[in-house]
Amino acid sequence: MTYPPEGFEEAPGGGLRPIEANDRAPDLVVVEVEFDEDAPTVEEVEAIGPEPTPDTPVRPLADIFGDVELFFRRFLVLPDEAFGVLAVWIAHCLTFEAAEFTAYVSVTSAAPRCGKSRLLEVIQVLLGNTGAISTTDISPASLFRLIDANPGTAVLVDEVDKMNKEKADDIWRLINSGWRLGGQTHRQGGKNFTELQSFSTFSPKVFAGIGQPLPETVMDRSLKIKMQRKLPGESVERLRLRSASSEVAPLHDEIVAWSRTEGVIEQLRMARPEFPAALKSDRMMDAAEPLFALADLAGGQWPTRVRESVVTLEGSAANTADEDLSILALRHVHETLIETDQKVFTDDLVHYLAKRDDGPWGGWWAEDLDRNHPQGPKNRLARMLKQFDIHPKQIRIGDDSKRGYELHPQVSQAAARYITPLGTETGETTATPLASTFADVSDVSVPDEVSDAICSECNWSKLGEHHFGCSQYRGDW
Numbered sequence: 001m002t003y004p005p006e007g008f009e010e011a012p013g014g015g016l017r018p019i020e021a022n023d024r025a026p027d028l029v030v031v032e033v034e035f036d037e038d039a040p041t042v043e044e045v046e047a048i049g050p051e052p053t054p055d056t057p058v059r060p061l062a063d064i065f066g067d068v069e070l071f072f073r074r075f076l077v078l079p080d081e082a083f084g085v086l087a088v089w090i091a092h093c094l095t096f097e098a099a100e101f102t103a104y105v106s107v108t109s110a111a112p113r114c115g116k117s118r119l120l121e122v123i124q125v126l127l128g129n130t131g132a133i134s135t136t137d138i139s140p141a142s143l144f145r146l147i148d149a150n151p152g153t154a155v156l157v158d159e160v161d162k163m164n165k166e167k168a169d170d171i172w173r174l175i176n177s178g179w180r181l182g183g184q185t186h187r188q189g190g191k192n193f194t195e196l197q198s199f200s201t202f203s204p205k206v207f208a209g210i211g212q213p214l215p216e217t218v219m220d221r222s223l224k225i226k227m228q229r230k231l232p233g234e235s236v237e238r239l240r241l242r243s244a245s246s247e248v249a250p251l252h253d254e255i256v257a258w259s260r261t262e263g264v265i266e267q268l269r270m271a272r273p274e275f276p277a278a279l280k281s282d283r284m285m286d287a288a289e290p291l292f293a294l295a296d297l298a299g300g301q302w303p304t305r306v307r308e309s310v311v312t313l314e315g316s317a318a319n320t321a322d323e324d325l326s327i328l329a330l331r332h333v334h335e336t337l338i339e340t341d342q343k344v345f346t347d348d349l350v351h352y353l354a355k356r357d358d359g360p361w362g363g364w365w366a367e368d369l370d371r372n373h374p375q376g377p378k379n380r381l382a383r384m385l386k387q388f389d390i391h392p393k394q395i396r397i398g399d400d401s402k403r404g405y406e407l408h409p410q411v412s413q414a415a416a417r418y419i420t421p422l423g424t425e426t427g428e429t430t431a432t433p434l435a436s437t438f439a440d441v442s443d444v445s446v447p448d449e450v451s452d453a454i455c456s457e458c459n460w461s462k463l464g465e466h467h468f469g470c471s472q473y474r475g476d477w
Contacts, residue, residue: 058258061298065091067251068126075122075239076115081309082225088291088298088306089223090126093204094252095259095294096152098268100181103287106222107208110357114227116208118239120156123206125244128252132156137163140170144185144199147178154204161209161363172215177201179221179287211363212325220283224313268293278311326384327418328359333385333405334415342407346392349405350377388414 068087072078078086089105096102107116124132132154133146147155163171177183178201189197207214207222214222230236258264271293275285288310295306336344336352344352353361354369354377365377382392390411395404405411 058254058261061091061258061294062300062302064251064254064258065298065302068255071126071248071251072122074237075244076119076236077230077234078115078119078225078227079313081312082223084302084305085223085291085309085313086123086225088294088302089204090123091255091259091294092290093127093131093152093154094255095265095268095290096204098265099290101286101289102179102202102204103291104175104179104204104218104222105206106214106219106224107206107227108212108214108225109210109227109229110362111229112210114229116227117158119225119227120158120206120208121239121241122244123154123156125239125241125248126252127154128245128249131252134158138171140167140174141187143171144174144201147201147203148199150203151200152203154206156206156208158208160207161211161213163213172218174201175205176217176221178203178205209363212360213363216325220281221287223287223310264297267297271296276307276311279307279314281314284310284314325360326387329353329381329384330388330390330414331419332356332359332361333381333390334407334411334419337405337407337411343395343397343404345395345397345400345402345404346378346381347374347402347404350374350381353381388418390414 065084065087068090069083072083072086086105089103092099092102107119109116120134124134130153133150134156136158138146138157143155147153174185177185181202183200183202184198185201186196186198189195207218212219268290271289273289273292273296275288275292279285279288291306291310292303295302332353333349336349340348340352350361350365351369351374353359354365355362361377364380368374368376378392385391385405388410390405392403392405394401395406397404
């Protein structure tokens with residue numbers, strides 16, 4: 001006989017006591033488990049996020065957009081048109097699988113401390129760590145591998161104005177290919193580099209920098225947001241990343257839950273939204289298409305508001321660069337020549353342009369000029385003016401002789417053909433458009449005795465070719 005007997009144990013004060021049922025060792029139960037080969041892994045579940053339950057209420061999309069816009073407004077001072085467009089762009093990133101095109105976002109300012117990095121941080125918070133990846137410097141090889149390994153993840157690139165010039169061209173080529181479905185780049189890889197490998201470059205992207213750091217091909221594909229420093233009376237909340245991320249998580253999940261509503265992705269794929277007549281760029285129409293489709297699904301004010309905002313942002317950028325940076329260069333060079341007695345050495349000209357706050361030259365050239373390396377800026381300026389048949393030549397100013405520019409007839413002709421008179425963009429009128437003014441000069445009847453006269457104001461000898469700004473520009477002096 002065993003001691004203590006089965007079902008009993010020694011009591012603390014001596015003797016025996018029965019073992020309580022709850023203290024008995026449980027019987028061993030063998031359970032057969034069947035594994036689902038198609039079940040997602042733990043990593044996949046974490047990346048996808050929690051699946052909304054069927055009874056999770058989803059508010060109207062218009063209300064969600066409104067809350068996203070308010071979140072942007074709490075931390076940023078932006079052009080008013082940008083807030084609503086960015087709210088819809090966030091939803092575009094979270095429904096990216098439906099898109100054939102994506103609108104890049106270009107965030108620029110004339111100087112530091114205008115809030116560009118803060119905007120990227122707010123976007124990062126709204127999209128979450130799995131929805132956006134931030135970087136300030138990245139190699140071309142890292143960029144396309146990053147995009148390929150994280151399909152649909154937004155890439156946020158800050159300080160593009162400081163991008164390494166040696167790798168910039170390769171990066172911009174990758175960026176140009178990645179705005180539409182199927183965009184890829186190809187490399188030799190594998191064993192002994194004998195395997196052709198393809199990498200996707202298609203993803204939402206945001207670029208931030210000082211001046212106009214992006215090439216025109218990227219700007220054509222971008223929503224253009226120009227930021228400025230806050231005025232003394234403007235105030236916003238400080239962004240604290242941990243608390244903001246926790247606070248905005250339900251809003252992020254709500255957008256995801258809406259996107260997983262049955263039929264939403266298919267509706268976006270099949271959408272054929274109308275484009276505003278004022279939007280002229282084919283590339284911008286393609287880029288804005290997913291935003292217009294989302295706005296149409298939201299209804300209410302959003303379809304009209306988003307279209308008007310995209311047109312306004314595009315128009316503001318066109319006014320800043322006059323639709324082409326080369327034309328902006330022509331305007332600024334022409335104005336400088338008028339202010340410098342019609343002659344200027346190229347070394348001095350690039351410094352004059354870099355000091356202006358209404359163009360990209362300071363952001364582009366300041367670093368090179370500060371290091372006394374003006375050749376790069378001089379070459380870039382020459383390339384922009386070359387298409388107008390304007391070239392530097394050897395000129396003399398006082399006792400010095402160097403290469404530079406003069407206010408010669410070709411400059412005046414280019415100004416007449418391409419420069420929109422200041423004031424016409426704001427509704428002010430001029431007597432005659434410049435292009436037609438120059439075209440009509442040949443019709444002016446001029447007495448033979450004054451055909452070789454010299455204009456006392458601009459010192460030009462060819463009738464009808466007074467410099468742009470001379471009061472006798474039309475040739476009637």
